Amino acid sequence: MVTGGVLIVFSFWWLYFSREGGEVLTDNSVGYQWGFGHYFIYGAGAAVGAGLAARIDHYTDHSEVTDLVSSAFVTGPVVVFLLxxxxxxxxLHDASARTWGPLAVAVAATVAATWWPYTELWVGAVCVALLVVELRMAARPRGVVGAAH
Structure with missing residues (x-):
């Protein structure tokens, strides 16, 4: 439980800071999207914390919700955060398939993990895998498929 929660939270932080925000904020057309979009990012981050607390309550028999419901309390906010x-x-940095493709796979795997035992551990592994792909994509120049730095 703890390992999965730590993987999720640290992955969120690292995914968020994997690209420089200043590079895209020079264009005034993204200001409202950037600003108001953070309500969803911050809200989802807070909801993940509440979901992890619900999972602890479920594991310690202090909750009346089912395993599926308490799992959804984790996977739902993770999906909202990633999207x-x-x-x-x-x-805003790269809208190509090389960024939305891995994201789509991660979202699908996160949703599927709702029905798996130890959901938070699986979701943490998915977030770490997405982080590795994102870091590799962020390091490559756009339009160059095989380039490595």
Whole structure:
């Protein structure tokens, strides 16, 4: 439980800061999208914390919700965070399939993990895998498929 929660939270932080925000904020047309989009990012981050607390309550028999419901309390906010992060931040850097493709796979795997035991551990692993892909994509120049730095 703890490992999955730490993986999720640290991955969120690192995914958010994997690209410089200043590079895209020079254009006035993205200001409202950037600003108001952060409501979803911050809200989802807070909801993940509440979801992890619900999972602890479930594991310690202090909750009356089912395993599926408490799992959804984690996976739902993670999906909102990932989609919001892509729409508000990553898409502005690179909206190509090399960023939305891995994101779509991560979202699908996160939703599927709702039905798996130890959901938070699986979701943490998905977030770490997405982070590795994102860091590799952020390091490559746009339009160059095989370039490595």
């Amino acid at each position: 919001s992060l892509w729409l508000v931040h990553i898409r």
